[in-house]
Amino acid sequence: MRTFADEIAAHGAAAPDRVALTTPTGDVTYGELAARVEAVAGLLRRAGAGPERVCAVAVERGPDAVVAMAAVVRAGAAFLTLDVEQPPARLTALVTSGGADLLLAADDALAARLDLPIPGRPVLLTDETTATATGTGTATARREPVAVTPDLLAYVSHTSGTTGEPSAVLIEHRGLDNYLRFVARDFGLGPDTVALQVAPLGYDASIRDTFAPLLAGGRVVLLPRGEVLRPESFGPAVRQYGVNTLLSVTPSFLSHLAGRPDAGELLDGVRLMVSSGESLRPYLTAGGRALVPGRLVNQYGPTECTMTSTRHTVPAAAPDTDNDVIGTPIDGVVVRLLDASLAPVADGEVGEVCIGGAGVARGYRARPGRTAERFVPDPLGPPGARLYRTGDLARRSPDGLHYLGRSDRQIKIRGYRVDPAEVEGALLTHDAVAGAVVTADTDAQGRVFLLAHVTGTLDTVTDPALRLHLARTLPPYLMPRRFVRLAELPTTRGGKTDRTALAQAGAGR
Known part of the structure; x- marks a missing residue:
């Protein structure tokens, strides 16, 4: 089969002078991008990269990251991309749970700073120049082509885990x-x-908003993340670089833009805006649809089903603000609404969203019990078909699925799926914390945030000290906005944590 990396190579051969990547320091053409991908793929193959091997990618945001991910796929291996700005302890947990046995790093200094538990010498992008000059990179790649089949591993991603540790999700090439x-x-x-x-x-x-445009022969604009996230620099960047497509924005980000007096000008020229990760309703209720001049698409889908399973184009006139419409399945995907016994529910009735088809992951690495619990046989499909039980609730109407929330504790924070148990586990490693329960709350703008309820000997422990402790192991999106100190955690008559009482305690402070 042809991968997205193969398509980049084809564009490099057919239109080598077409611009593939734009950065503040200059452009990268498809010919240059394809040559770099080929050179690094050769280095990876010489280091043993190939089918079913997982290569961790530790590279700063920018063209090098695009080259690195595409090169791993071109070499026949699977990538696990790391955000190198996250705490080293967190990155260690990710590469361990993801089974990474190769490391592709920007340089020796970054590899040494991260000190990841991956055996062998890392492959360095700084070796690429030597490989290109000597021909070893491209020659090796051409001499040893890798036949990628749909069932081979393409990449490893992570979700927040109920055990307090991140869960590695294995996505095959058929889904990607x-x-x-x-x-x-x-x-x-x-x-x-x-x-x-x-x-x-x-x-x-990031896989979607990087490689879908490149697969199609388009241009990707790569800017420092701080510049992208600030409205005062975001709008000028859209205009300066002629951006017409945004494939990965969250409703929180859209709401942030909408709160500015120049909101109507920030998206000039954008003809496609794709939002996902959270409920779009608060943004639409606030009249945000009128601020998007082009097509606005609401996407839905879990990591375990290759990013997106359904989509809904939000009408420019009179969008539905009473329901969270997530629409209809994408090509190759089946969505069933089932009851607790996995029997279909009638249209208009509430059921659990269960997803089948091409995007369903292989499962969770090294977690057979959790895999068996969430990935189940499809009772309505052909032999061997599987469904992923999302834990999300929805009902079906003529305009598609209406999302109704979770059936368990998982929540969405700025587009990330979060299990509060992971934050609770990190809090309990603090010597002064005896008990911890994390719940979700919503601010006046409809944005969801984490609220940590803690007990223990905390008289001399400040909120910044708790945040500093959490920052050693958790990324920013798992950081509670507020800490509520309690003498003890309330419980129900059955002895379970009384989350209703906790919500009231948090709201009163």
């Missing part, structure tokens, strides 16, 4: 290829596409 080609086809991406890369590295949405 089906999804990227659907995005390019359904959204009409092509050589005239100019997409701004918004999602952070290490988050699977």
Whole structure:
């Protein structure tokens, strides 16, 4: 099968002078990008990269990260992309749970600073120049082509785990290829596409807003993340670089833009805006649809099903603000609403969202029990078909699925799926914390945030001290906004934590 890396190579051969990447320091053409990918793929193959091997990618945001991920796929291996700005302890947990046995790093200094538990010498992008000059990179790649099949591992992503540790999700090429080609086809991406890369590295949405445009022969604009996230620099960047496509924005980010007096000008020229990760209702209720001049698409899907499973184009006139409409399945995906016994529910009735088809992951690495619990046989499908039980609730109406929330404790924070148990586990490693329960709250703008309820000998422990403790192991999106100190955690008559009482305690402070 042809991967997105193969398509980049094909564009490099057919239109070598077309611009693939734009950065503040200059452009990278498809010919240059393809040559770099080939050289690094050769280095990886010489280091033993190949089918079913997981290569951790530790590279700063920018063209090098694009080269690195594409090169891993071109070498036949699977990538696990790291956000190198996260705490080293967190990155160690990710590469361990993800089974990474190769490391592709920007340079020796970064590899040494991260000190990841990956055996062998890392492959360094600084070796690429030597490989290109001597021909060893490209020659090796051409001499040893790797036949990628749909069932081979493509990449490893992570979700917040109920055990307090991140869970590694194994995505095969059939799911990734089906999804990227659907995005390019359904959204009409092509050589005239100019997409701004918004999602952070290490988050699977970054795969979409980087490689769907490149697969289609478009151009990706790569800017420092701080510049992308600040409205005062975001709008000028959209205009300066002629951005017309945004494939990975969260409703929280849209609401942030909408709160500015120049909100109507920030998206000038944008003809496609794709939002996912959270409920879009607060943004639409506040009248945000009128601020998007082009097509606005609400996407839904879990990491375990290759990023996106359904989509809904929000009408410009009279969008539905009473329901969270997530629409209809993408090509190659089946969505069933089932009851607790996995029997279908009638249209209009509430059921659990269960997803089948091309995007369903292989499962969780080294977690057979959790895999068996969440990935189940499809009772309505052909022999061997599987469903992923999302834990999300929805009902079906003529305009598609209406999302109704979670059936368990998982929540969404700025587009990330969070299990509070992971934050609770990190809090309990603090010597002064005896008990911890994390719940969700919503601010006046409809944004969800984490609230940590803690007990223990905390008289001399400040909130900044608790945040500093958490920052050693957790990324920013798992950081509670507030800490509520209690003498003891309230419980129900059955002895379980009384979350209703906790919510009231948090709201009263």
